[in-house]
Amino acid sequence: MRKGLVFIAIAAFVYACGGSSAPAESNSSAGAKAVAAVAKPDGEKIYKQYCVTCHGLYGDMGASGAYNLQESALTLEERINVITNGRKAMTAFEALLDEKEIKAVAKYTMKLGE
Ligand code: HEC
Structure with missing residues (x-):
């Protein structure tokens, strides 16, 4: 009601x-x-806001040992997992982004290698 x-x-x-x-x-x-x-959150916008500091605009900057996202062989699910929980020097984004935003930005990182 x-x-x-x-x-x-x-x-x-x-x-x-x-x-x-x-x-x-x-x-x-x-x-x-x-x-x-x-x-539908904008993955590109989220990437530019939160990820470029380490991964760079094209995913290959590698600051603080950040993995080159153009060469990443991870699946979408695995990327979502890394972004959600973090890994080594990479911070977890669980508290900053919601599930849909994480999925959108993970999808965007898949495009960087194309
Ligand atoms: C503080 C710097 C930093 C920021 C900010 C950052 N990352 Fe990372 N990222 C890293 C590092 C360092 C690694 C490698 C971790 C390792 O060595 O295990 C990594 C790894 C990854 C991987 C795994 C790649 C692979 O093939 O193993 C993905 C996917 C990823 N980052 C996506 C993102 C996304 C999307 C964002 C923004 C929401 C982001 N990162 C923000 C530092 C960062």
Whole structure:
């Protein structure tokens, strides 16, 4: 019941925004972007924020012994594990990033070797 009410409140809010004087088109695309940001974190953005200090922009900087991500043969699951729990000099990101963000950034590191 509570959930239903929250949903109605959100729907009413979205409806109210859509009904404002601004052009409907720009409103709906802004809404879609906001939804995408929540549903699918941007791995590249997270990488640039948290990982470049050691791995570098292209994954091959190797500061503090950071592994060259272009040459990494780890699977997505293994990368998620390293990022979540850390390994040697690499800090654990469990406290900083949520599961979806870790998965997104792990996926992004797979692209660095391409
Ligand atoms: C403090 C420096 C540091 C930061 C920040 C850092 N790493 Fe690392 N990373 C390392 C080091 C050092 C290793 C190698 C660990 C070892 O020798 O076992 C490593 C290893 C890895 C590996 C394993 C590669 C392999 O093939 O074994 C992955 C994947 C990885 N890092 C991803 C990330 C991602 C994604 C981020 C950002 C969320 C990140 N790292 C941030 C230092 C860092």
